[in-house]
Amino acid sequence: MYELGYRGPRRSGELDGPSEFYLVLVDNGRTSMLSDPLLSQTLFCIRCGACLSACPVYQNIGGHAYGSTYCGPIGAILTPQLDGLSEAPEHPFVSSLCGACSETCPVKIEIPHILLELRARVKKRHTDRASRIPVERFGFRIWSYIMSSPQRYERMSRWLRRLSPGKIQKMDLPVPPLSRWTEERERPELAPTPFRELYESERTKA
Numbered sequence: 001m002y003e004l005g006y007r008g009p010r011r012s013g014e015l016d017g018p019s020e021f022y023l024v025l026v027d028n029g030r031t032s033m034l035s036d037p038l039l040s041q042t043l044f045c046i047r048c049g050a051c052l053s054a055c056p057v058y059q060n061i062g063g064h065a066y067g068s069t070y071c072g073p074i075g076a077i078l079t080p081q082l083d084g085l086s087e088a089p090e091h092p093f094v095s096s097l098c099g100a101c102s103e104t105c106p107v108k109i110e111i112p113h114i115l116l117e118l119r120a121r122v123k124k125r126h127t128d129r130a131s132r133i134p135v136e137r138f139g140f141r142i143w144s145y146i147m148s149s150p151q152r153y154e155r156m157s158r159w160l161r162r163l164s165p166g167k168i169q170k171m172d173l174p175v176p177p178l179s180r181w182t183e184e185r186e187r188p189e190l191a192p193t194p195f196r197e198l199y200e201s202e203r204t205k206a
Contacts, residue, residue: 028082038117042081044107045074051101051111057094066094073101077114085122092118154196161190 010017033039052058052072063071068079068088076095080088092115101111146152 029084030082033081038110038114039077039081041109042074042077042114044109045078046107047074048106050104050106054100054104055095056098056100057096061094066091073111073115074109077111077118080118080122085118085125089122089125092122154194157190157194161192161194 007017009019009021030043033042049072051074052063055073058072063075066072066075066079068075068083068091070078070082073095076091080091095112095115097112097115099112102109105111146156
């Protein structure tokens with residue numbers, strides 16, 4: 001019976017076989033996955049594609065939108081771990097967390113739980129990064145100050161409506177580092193009358 005296997009280079013006295021033998025092990029982050037009790041479930045995947053068939057997000061946007069070899073729910077958790085969260089930080093967020101993937105998975109991978117864990121790690125990376133950049137830290141402090149008071153929020157909304165052009169248009173702040181943040185974003189269209197004022201007027205009528 002013929003035994004298939006790798007036995008290394010040709011030994012002394014053997015007539016056939018390679019003179020040299022190289023074994024290359026491609027880890028791609030799998031050792032790190034294996035050491036984590038939750039993320040190690042990712043390695044259980046048998047590539048059946050059941051999660052893709054059940055996922056409403058994948059059904060609507062297709063596989064090319066994931067920008068990687070692995071798409072769908074399994075790709076959303078596998079790609080960030082293989083390539084690193086810095087290379088694929090958006091993948092864990094391409095999900096509605098409906099749980100259809102884990103229900104249909106034959107090996108019962110807890111994909112929604114892994115997605116939440118990866119989202120938390122992405123958020124922590126951004127938080128740590130923002131804490132190291134004075135401009136971002138200052139911006140978040142201003143935002144927190146405005147959002148923590150209904151009165152301040154209302155005044156800011158009124159001020160922004162006066163400055164708003166009335167339609168969506170590209171944001172353009174040619175002052176570094178703000179220019180890097182605005183070059184790919186659009187200024188949102190603000191309602192002419194905010195909900196708070198509409199609510200007060202309707203309540204007064206009643």
